[in-house]
Amino acid sequence: MAKEASNGNHNSATKAPPTPSPLRFSKYFQANMRILVTGGAGFIGSHLVDRLMENEKNEVIVADNYFTGSKENLKKWIGHPRFELIRHDVTEPLLVEVDQIYHLACPASPIFYKYNPVKTIKTNVIGTLNMLGLAKRVGARILLTSTSEVYGDPLVHPQDESYWGNVNPIGVRSCYDEGKRVAETLMFDYHRQHGIEIRIARIFNTYGPRMNIDDGRVVSNFIAQAIRNEPLTVQAPGTQTRSFCYVSDMVDGLIRLMEGENTGPINIGNPGEFTMMELAETVKELINPEVEIIEVENTPDDPRQRKPDITKAKELLGWEPKIKLRDGLPLMEEDFRRRLEVPREN
Ligand SMILES: NC(=O)c1ccc[n+]([C@@H]2O[C@H](COP(=O)([O-])OP(=O)(O)OC[C@H]3O[C@@H](n4cnc5c(N)ncnc54)[C@H](O)[C@@H]3O)[C@@H](O)[C@H]2O)c1
Numbered sequence: 423m424a425k426e427a428s429n430g431n432h433n434s435a436t437k438a439p440p441t442p443s444p445l446r447f448s449k450y451f452q453a454n455m456r457i458l459v460t461g462g463a464g465f466i467g468s469h470l471v472d473r474l475m476e477n478e479k480n481e482v483i484v485a486d487n488y489f490t491g492s493k494e495n496l497k498k499w500i501g502h503p504r505f506e507l508i509r510h511d512v513t514e515p516l517l518v519e520v521d522q523i524y525h526l527a528c529p530a531s532p533i534f535y536k537y538n539p540v541k542t543i544k545t546n547v548i549g550t551l552n553m554l555g556l557a558k559r560v561g562a563r564i565l566l567t568s569t570s571e572v573y574g575d576p577l578v579h580p581q582d583e584s585y586w587g588n589v590n591p592i593g594v595r596s597c598y599d600e601g602k603r604v605a606e607t608l609m610f611d612y613h614r615q616h617g618i619e620i621r622i623a624r625i626f627n628t629y630g631p632r633m634n635i636d637d638g639r640v641v642s643n644f645i646a647q648a649i650r651n652e653p654l655t656v657q658a659p660g661t662q663t664r665s666f667c668y669v670s671d672m673v674d675g676l677i678r679l680m681e682g683e684n685t686g687p688i689n690i691g692n693p694g695e696f697t698m699m700e701l702a703e704t705v706k707e708l709i710n711p712e713v714e715i716i717e718v719e720n721t722p723d724d725p726r727q728r729k730p731d732i733t734k735a736k737e738l739l740g741w742e743p744k745i746k747l748r749d750g751l752p753l754m755e756e757d758f759r760r761r762l763e764v765p766r767e768n
C-alpha cells in the first residue's frame with residue numbers, strides 16, 4: 423500500500439494490462455511508437471505534437487474536429503511521412519492502431535466550452551469513453567488532460583491532488599469541470615476493471631504562442647488588448663488568483679507523465695500565483711505602458727483562487743516549470759504581434 427501511495431498510483435489495477443501491439447518492440451519496424459494525439463490541432467496539442475515529432479522513432483496521428491483548433495497550428499508537419507491528420511470528432515468511435523494516446527480533445531476556454539455545453543459534456547464523457555475503448559482494444563497507454571477546474575472554487579489552498587474539490591454540479595461551468603471529473607472516473611474504472619495503463623494530468627492555466635487570439639482566456643485577452651491598444655478587461659473583483667504555466671514546460675510535464683510509471687492524477691502547473699489585477703499590471707508594464715485597465719463584470723462560479731501544489735510532480739516526475747511569467751509573456755507577445763500584424767514600435 424505504502425509503495426503504491428508513494429509512486430502516485432491511487433488505485434492499482436485489478437487486471438493485467440491488455441497486450442500492446444507486437445510491433446511496439448520490433449527493431450525492424452519504421453517507428454517504435456505510434457502515438458495518437460486527440461485535440462492535437464489546438465494550443466497545447468500542437469506544441470505537444472512538435473515535441474513528439476522531434477523523435478524520429480515516433481509516428482504521430484492527430485484526430486481533431488477543428489472546433490477550436492486549426493490546421494495552421496500543424497502546417498509544418500502536414501505531408502511528413504511520420505505524421506497524419508484526421509478530421510474526427512471524438513464523440514464518434516475511432517479505429518486506429520496505436521501504442522499511446524494523449525487525449526486532449528475538448529474546448530478549453532470558458533467562452534468556447536459554454537457555447538455548446540451539451541457538446542462539451544459529450545466530448546468529455548463519450549469522447550473519453552471512446553478513447554478508453556480504443557486503448558483497451560489495442561493495449562495502448564492513455565493520458566487524459568484533466569484540469570485544475572476539478573477542484574472547483576477550492577476551499578484548500580494551494581491545491582494538492584488529494585483534495586476532492588468544491589464544484590457546482592449544475593452551474594454554467596459544470597459541463598467542463600464535472601465533465602472532466604467524470605472523465606477521470608472513467609479512466610480509473612477502465613484501469614481497475616480492464617487493466618488499462620492510464621495517466622491523468624491536472625493542468626493549471628497554461629499560456630503561450632498559438633493560443634487563439636480571441637480565445638477569451640485571460641492571458642490571450644490581455645496581450646491582444648495591449649497590442650491593439652484597447653483597455654485590459656479585468657473581471658471583478660480582480661483579486662481572484664491564477665497560476666500560469668508556459669506551454670513548453672507543460673509539454674515537458676505531460677511527456678514525463680506519459681513515460682513514467684505513475685497513474686496520477688498529478689498537478690502540472692506553475693505555482694507562481696498572481697491576482698488578475700497583478701497580471702494586467704504586468705502586461706501593461708511589459709507590452710504597452712499607455713494602455714488603460716478597466717474593471718468589467720465577471721461570470722458565475724469563477725474560482726476565487728488557484729495555485730498548484732506540485733510536490734508530487736517534483737518527486738515522481740522530476741518535473742518543475744522553468745519559465746517565469748515575466749519571461750513567457752514576451753514570447754507570446756511576439757507571436758501575437760506577428761499574427762495581428764502589429765510590429766513593436768521602436
Ligand atoms: N490551456 C489550459 O490552460 C488548460 C488547462 C487545463 C486543462 N486543459 C486541457 O488541455 C486540453 C487542451 O487545451 P487547449 O488549451 O490546447 O485548448 P484548445 O481549445 O486550443 O484545444 C482543444 C482541441 O480539441 C479539439 N476538439 C474539441 N472538441 C473536440 C471533439 N469533440 N473531437 C475532436 N476534437 C475536439 C479542438 O478543435 C482543439 O483543437 C483540453 O483537454 C483542456 O481541457 C487546458
Ligand SMILES: O=C(O)[C@H]1O[C@H](OP(=O)(O)OP(=O)(O)OC[C@H]2O[C@@H](n3ccc(=O)[nH]c3=O)[C@H](O)[C@@H]2O)[C@H](O)[C@@H](O)[C@@H]1O
Nearest residue numbers: 530531532569570571626627639640643655656657662698
Ligand atoms: O487551468 C485550468 O484548469 C482551467 O483554466 C482556465 O479557466 P479559467 O481559469 O477560468 O481561465 P480564464 O478564462 O483565463 O480566466 C482566468 C481569470 O481571469 C479573469 N479574466 C478573464 C478574461 C478577461 O478578459 N479578464 C479577466 O479578468 C477571469 O474572471 C478569471 O478569474 C481554462 O480556460 C480552462 O480550460 C482550464 O481547464
